[in-house]
Amino acid sequence: MISREFAKFINAITYDALPENVRELAKVSLLDYISCTLAGSRSEIEPIFMDLVDELGGNAQASIYGTNVKSSVVNAALVNAAYAHVLEMDDIHRLAMYHPGIVVLPAALAIAERDKLSGKQLIEGILAGYEVGIRIGVAINPSHFKIWHTTGTVGAFSAASSAGKLMGLSVDELTNALGNAGSMAAGLWQFNIDASMTKPLHPGKASVNGILACMLAKRGFTGAENIIEGAKGFGTAMSEAPDYDFMIRDLGKVYEFLGIGIKIHSGCRHTSSSVDGALALRNAHQIKPEEIERIHSKTYELGMDLCGAIFPQNIPQAKFSIAYCVACAFAFGRCSMEEMNMDVVQSDAIQELLKKTTVSVDEGLERDFPMGYASIVEVTLKDGRTFSEFTPHCTGDPENPVSIDVMKDRFISMTNGIISNDSQTNILRLVDDLEQMQDINELIRYLC
Secondary structure, eight states, X not given: OHHHHHHHHHHHOOGGGSOHHHHHHHHHHHHHHHHHHXXXXXXXXXXXXXXXXXXXXXXXXXXXXXXXXXXXXXXHHHHHHHHHHHXXXXXXXXXXXXXXXXXXXXXXXXXXXHHTOOHHHHHHHHHHHHHHHHHHHHHHTTGGGGTBOHHHHHHHHHHXXXXXXXXXXXXXXXXXHHHHHHHTOOOBTHHHHHTOSOTTHHXXXXXXXXXXXXXXXXXXXXXXXXXXXXXXXXXHHHXXXXXXXXXXXXXXXXXXXXGOBOOOSSSOGGGHHHHHHXXXXXXXXXXXXXXXXXXXXXXXXXXHHHHBOSSOSSHHHHHTBHHHHHHHHHHHSOOOGGGOSHHHHTSHHHHHHHXXXXXXXXXXXXXXXXXXXXXXXXXXXXXXXXXXEEESSOTTSTTSOOOHHHHHHHHHHHHBTTBOHHHHHHHHHHHHTGGGOSOTHHHHGGGO
C-alpha cells in the first residue's frame, strides 16, 4: 500500500530532523517559485484568470500574488500555480520529468496563509510535496511523459502531500487524500501539438485537486488506498513499466528532492542545454548573428518531439522550439522572458537565423537521456569556420548548479516593476530567515 507508506512519511516529517541541505533547498525552491509567480502575474493569462476568480467568488482566505486580491485557497492556488508556469522558468526534476514547485508551493502557501503557519511548518510541507511527487514521477517515467504531462498528473499527489501535512491530517486521512488526488490526476500533451494555452492550467488544477482531496479527507471522505499500484490505479493506467519499489525505497533516508534543477533560460527545459551551448559558442568566438551561415542543433528523441519545430507561430510554440531559443541566444546573448513575445519571434533578425537552422536527433544523446538533458550545437560561419559545443547538463542542474547570489539577482530581474524595491529587499530577507518566521503572512504581505 504505497499511499499509506507515503502517508506515514508525510506525517512523520519534522523540521528538526531534516538535513541542513534539504532545509536550504526548500528556501531556494520558495524563492524560485516567488520569482516565477510574480513575473507570470503580468503575462497574457492574467486578465483571463482574474476575470475567472471574480466570477467564481469565494471567501478571502489567501492572496493572489502581484495583486491586492484575496480569494479562497483553491482559487488562489489555481491562479498562482498558473502564473508560476506560464513563463517556463520554474524548477524541474529531470528524471521525474516534472515541475514540482508550481504545484507544491501554491497549495502550501495558500494553506499556510489561511492558517497563519510558521516558516518551519512551510518547509515541512515543501519537503512532503516535493519528495512524494518526485518519487512517483521518476518511477512512472519516461513512458508516462509520452502522452501525459507529469506536472498535471503527479502534481495532484504532490499538492495533496503538502497541503495534507500543513493541514495536520492523520495517516488515514492522508491515505484517503492521496487516493482521491490520484483519481483526479490529469494532463495531456495534445496542447503542445495544437499550440494552445493549456499548459499552465495543468499545475493550477493539480494544486487545486490536491487541496480538495485533503479538505474532503478531513471530513471523512475516503479514497482508494491502492490508487498508485492497484490493478486499475495510476501506475497501471499511465505508465508502461512503473517502478513501485523505487517509490518508497529509502523513503525518509534518501531525499530525491535534492535532484531539483533551476531554470535560468525561458522556454521548455528541453531547450535549455542548447541555449547554454549557443551562448558558450557566441561568447567564446565573439560570433555576431550576421556572420552565421548555418546552425545545427542536436538533441534526443523527446527533445525533438516536443521542441523540434523551427518556425513558431505563437508564444506557446516559441517556448517549445529549440531553434527559436538558440536563435535568441545567438542574436541577443540570452533567451529570457523578454524574448517570449511575437515582436521578437517575427523580427527579421530571428527569422533570418531560423531559415539557417536545422534540428536533429543524435543517437549518443538519446542513449544518455534522461540522465542528462544534453545537446550539441554546431554553428558554421560565412568565412567557413565551424564550431561545436557539447553541453552534458543544463545550467541550474545539480551537476551544474547556480549560486544563491545568481538566484537573488534572477529574482530582482524577474520582479522589477511588479513589486517595489522595498518589497524585493524584504522578500529576500524573509526567505533567508524562513525558519525564524512565526506567521507566513509576514512574507505574503510583500507578494501583493
